[in-house]
Amino acid sequence: MPGKSSVRSNLQEKKSGLENVQKSAASENFVSLRKETGMNRKEFAEWMGIPYRTMQDWELGISKAPDYVYDLARYKVKNELEKGNLIRKQHLQKECR
Numbered sequence: 001m002p003g004k005s006s007v008r009s010n011l012q013e014k015k016s017g018l019e020n021v022q023k024s025a026a027s028e029n030f031v032s033l034r035k036e037t038g039m040n041r042k043e044f045a046e047w048m049g050i051p052y053r054t055m056q057d058w059e060l061g062i063s064k065a066p067d068y069v070y071d072l073a074r075y076k077v078k079n080e081l082e083k084g085n086l087i088r089k090q091h092l093q094k095e096c097r
Contacts, residue, residue, distance in 0.1 A: 024061050026058065026061075026064045026065060026070065027060060027061040027064075029070055030055070030058050030059050030070065033070075033073060033074055033077055034059070036077055036081070037077055037080075037081075037086055038086075041055055041056060041059065048073055048076070
């Protein structure tokens, strides 16, 4: 029967693995949200009012953004796209051809 310390160690490893998966999914969410706008990381961070380094850490999975921050960012992007205040760069490139 395993001792308490090995059980604790296994639980910590599983928790760490789960946190990495969550960070990865969250970082992918921010990257895809930013790409919807056609902005680069610096432009998106400035537009959102988030320090560039913080946005970089979120996108690279170094740290995880709070869920409410992602929800607010998604809300802002959606509303600005619906209002026509955001024109995706991909559409501009297609129209110029």
